[in-house]
Amino acid sequence: MNKKTWIVTVAALATGGAWLVPAGDALAQPRHDHAQARVHVSIGAEVRVLPGGHESFRVGRSYYHYHDGVFYRPYGDRFVVVGAPIGARIRTLPFGYVGFNLGPRRYFYANYTYYWWDPRVSEYVVVDEPPGADKAVATATESGSGDVFVYPKNGQTDEQRDRDRYECYTWAVDQTHFDPSAGAADSAKSSDYQRAFSACLEGRGYTVK
Numbered sequence: 001m002n003k004k005t006w007i008v009t010v011a012a013l014a015t016g017g018a019w020l021v022p023a024g025d026a027l028a029q030p031r032h033d034h035a036q037a038r039v040h041v042s043i044g045a046e047v048r049v050l051p052g053g054h055e056s057f058r059v060g061r062s063y064y065h066y067h068d069g070v071f072y073r074p075y076g077d078r079f080v081v082v083g084a085p086i087g088a089r090i091r092t093l094p095f096g097y098v099g100f101n102l103g104p105r106r107y108f109y110a111n112y113t114y115y116w117w118d119p120r121v122s123e124y125v126v127v128d129e130p131p132g133a134d135k136a137v138a139t140a141t142e143s144g145s146g147d148v149f150v151y152p153k154n155g156q157t158d159e160q161r162d163r164d165r166y167e168c169y170t171w172a173v174d175q176t177h178f179d180p181s182a183g184a185a186d187s188a189k190s191s192d193y194q195r196a197f198s199a200c201l202e203g204r205g206y207t208v209k
Contacts, residue, residue: 045081047072055092059085069094069111084113088126096170100136109137112166134162141169141197154205161206168200 054067064085065072071088072079097110106117107130114133115124152161173179175196178189198208 043081043083046075046078047081048078050079055090057089059087064088066090068092069113084111084126086126086128089118089121089123090115090126091123093124096166096173098137098140098166098169100133100140102130102132102136105130107133107136109133109166112163138162138165141165150201151207151209152205153207156205164201164204164206168197168204171200172196 050065050072051067054065054072056063056065058064062085063074064082065074065079066088071082071084073082093108093110093115097108099106099108101107106119107127108115108117108124114127114129116127116130117123118125150161150165156164172193176189176192178186178193201208
């Protein structure tokens with residue numbers, strides 16, 4: 001899975017923000033962040049100050065910081081955006097996550113990263129792409145109104161198609177305030193979501209049926 005391009009919410013950078021994960025009791029159910037403004041941020045980008053409210057943790061001997069789908073590592077007097085480290089544990093997911101089940105486990109897909117929900121400690125764990133996840137994500141993102149089939153008209157690769165499909169999913173959820181992966185039953189909003197999702201893909205050079 002290509003992780004070079006991420007869709008993230010860029011919050012106003014503030015000088016505040018703890019270096020350690022805030023103390024507090026973990027919730028018994030998954031928590032998700034929902035925000036609006038979204039821009040492209042590439043791995044390798046540098047910032048001088050971390051966003052306020054970020055989470056901080058260590059994987060092995062390396063320290064990381066996380067905020068709204070983006071992972072950072074200290075780099076001199078700055079912080080560099082990096083790919084999600086396998087084994088990292090976070091408390092919140094960014095807007096646009098896709099939830100799905102594989103066997104007894106509950107997984108989430110967000111910003112081209114897979115997470116396993118660990119109910120014992122109420123955290124999301126970054127994992128490698130589990131077998132069958134690509135089909136499960138496609139089913140979850142396209143389940144707003146029946147089966148949807150997406151055909152590339154401009155020679156898009158499977159990787160590009162998956163990226164476009166995910167980005168159109170997040171855009172459609174943002175526009176309609178309906179998330180088909182959440183399992184809510186609302187035929188009117190489901191129809192609105194499906195039209196938005198299809199329109200987005202068609203605008204990117206796909207035939208949607």
